[in-house]
Amino acid sequence: MFKDEVTVYVRAGNGGQGCVSFRREKYIPMGGPDGGNGGKGGDIILTANPHLNTLYHLSHHQRLIAPNGQPGGSNNCTGKDGKDLVIEVPPGTVIRDREHQNILKDLKESGDSIILCEGGRGGRGNKVFATSTNQSPRYADKGAPGEERWLYLELKLIADxxxxxxxxxxxxxxxxxxxxxxxxxxxxxxxxxxxxxxxxxxxxxxxxxxxxxxxxxxxxxxxxxxxxxxxxxxxxxxxxxxxxxxxxxxxxxxxxxxxxxxxxxxxxxxxxxxxxxxxxxxxxxxxxxxxxxxxxxxxxxxxxxxxxxxxxxxxxxxxxxxxx
Ligand SMILES: Nc1nc2c(ncn2[C@@H]2O[C@H](COP(=O)(O)OP(=O)(O)OP(=O)(O)O)[C@@H](O)[C@H]2O)c(=O)[nH]1
Ligand SMILES: [Mg+2]
CATH class of the missing domain: 3.40.50.300 (P-loop containing nucleotide triphosphate hydrolases)
Known part of the structure; x- marks a missing residue:
């Protein structure tokens, strides 16, 4: 099957939440805050793969969502970053914003790629918030939401x-x-x-x-x-x-x-x-x-x-x- 236009919704991953935690260990009283930062959400990346020549494979996937970052953990553990979601399209694919129809990128050559939505930043854990006047903060950041948008992809085959x-x-x-x-x-x-x-x-x-x-x-x-x-x-x-x-x-x-x-x-x-x-x-x-x-x-x-x-x-x- 051949398909030369599709609309898809893409969303980058959200940042993981920062952690609120305190060091609790035998013989170490008042260990202080040790909540780690959340991981960054995965980006949405579009890249031109020369082995493809249609957009058909995207016509079943209306929503493409990158994984979220993992929350931070105690003991200063930073959450894992969400993996980037790489969407492959044939060379010659023109990417437009569905709403405004402006061209975001023209993936002409094989290997061309673009980050279309950035994953959200991970939230900071409570360790970061400790100051001399507040040595045991009981709060942490939420992760930032990932960017989202609707895209209109149009394939213009590249022939001589x-x-x-x-x-x-x-x-x-x-x-x-x-x-x-x-x-x-x-x-x-x-x-x-x-x-x-x-x-x-x-x-x-x-x-x-x-x-x-x-x-x-x-x-x-x-x-x-x-x-x-x-x-x-x-x-x-x-x-x-x-x-x-x-x-x-x-x-x-x-x-x-x-x-x-x-x-x-x-x-x-x-x-x-x-x-x-x-x-x-x-x-x-x-x-x-x-x-x-x-x-x-x-x-x-x-x-x-x-x-x-x-x-x-x-x-x-x-x-x-x-x-x-
Ligand atoms: N006699 C003769 N018949 C031909 C020649 N070239 C094509 N045909 C015939 O013309 C008919 C149409 O050929 P296609 O190649 O399918 O034509 P097309 O332009 O691709 O047609 P569409 O895809 O429908 O637009 C077929 O029956 C072919 O066998 C030729 O050089 N001589
Ligand atoms: Mg024909």
């Missing part, structure tokens, strides 16, 4: 190039030809319901990350089809590869414009990203004649490929590499 296009254009077929990713492929629209990533290895050790996305249709910005929310995953790609089904009965330049329009409605910034247009299914005679007919109306450098016959894919990769 994202495949966009109408449903059935052959996006998933292309990524399976170029990488080890194996999204489902079928001759009906909306086969792909969630994005997937694949690493494309070129010769001489060069490689880049490609993202296959669900199909977009006209009106996606108003929620038609699967909507356009998954476009967040190409907000960070350096490049957009726009796949067109060459065998379509509709004019190819019109198909091209539908997607361009949806991209700019989603985000003008996205629409300005460098793009490569790919006409697929060139093994079919309709595609070959359509390509000839509409080539001039498509952007310069449009590549013709057949994912099934594996033709043109080299040229496509070279173009991608040059633009990256």
């Amino acid at each position: 190039v994202g495949l966009v296009g109408l449903p059935n254009a052959g996006k998933s077929t292309i990524i399976t030809r170029l990488s080890a990713a194996r999204p489902k492929i079928a001759p009906y629209p909306f086969t792909t319901l969630e994005p997937s990533l694949g690493i494309v290895a070129m010769e001489d050790d060069r490689s880049f990350v490609m993202a296959d996305l669900p199909g977009l249709i006209e009106g996606a910005s108003h929620g038609r089809g699967l909507g356009d929310k998954f476009l967040r995953h190409i907000e960070r790609t350096k490049l957009v590869a726009h796949i067109i089904d060459g065998s379509s009965a509709e004019p190819l330049d019109m198909l091209y414009k539908i997607i361009r329009k949806e991209l700019s409605l989603y985000s003008p910034k996205l629409a300005k990203k460098p793009a490569i247009v790919v006409v697929n299914k060139m093994d079919l005679p309709e595609a070959a004649s359509n390509f000839k007919k509409y080539r001039a109306k498509l952007p310069r450098g449009t590549v013709a490929v057949s994912a099934i016959k594996r033709t043109g894919l080299e040229t496509f990769l070279k173009q991608v590499w040059r633009k990256l």
Whole structure:
């Protein structure tokens, strides 16, 4: 299961209570106060783990609470600190405050991490309060409460190039030809319901990350089809590869414009990203004649490929590499 947004409540541990205690030992009359301090509560830490690629594991845990510090003990024993709660998320996770929607941190690289809530300080034991005028204080501090907040986590996959296009254009077929990713492929629209990533290895050790996305249709910005929310995953790609089904009965330049329009409605910034247009299914005679007919109306450098016959894919990769 893929999940690219979750809201969670997090709370750091409370500080442990300070201890009120007096030293009582044979032959040591009036041993004085010996209550230890409480331990600090555990922090809430978020960290980016490169082995994760979804937020699904957090969707069952609405509340994540770090352990409290232990109370102080007699004999000047300090309570144990609560263990920090480390929450792992995939790189590319943007952390927002749920209420104000401001970005608290963008965990872009693997290993990036942030302390989101600090554990409460432990309370001081009665020993600390002893003074010359009050040598046997009968009070101690309570531990401070841990910080708490609601978070909104949003995953924006980090890929170099994202495949966009109408449903059935052959996006998933292309990524399976170029990488080890194996999204489902079928001759009906909306086969792909969630994005997937694949690493494309070129010769001489060069490689880049490609993202296959669900199909977009006209009106996606108003929620038609699967909507356009998954476009967040190409907000960070350096490049957009726009796949067109060459065998379509509709004019190819019109198909091209539908997607361009949806991209700019989603985000003008996205629409300005460098793009490569790919006409697929060139093994079919309709595609070959359509390509000839509409080539001039498509952007310069449009590549013709057949994912099934594996033709043109080299040229496509070279173009991608040059633009990256
Ligand atoms: N003839 C031919 N068929 C192709 C080619 N590429 C893909 N197809 C077929 O087109 C259909 C759709 O392919 P997908 O790869 O699932 O298309 P998609 O763009 O990922 O579709 P959605 O996930 O629904 O958006 C499948 O039946 C594929 O076998 C091609 O180069 N030539
Ligand atoms: Mg697909």
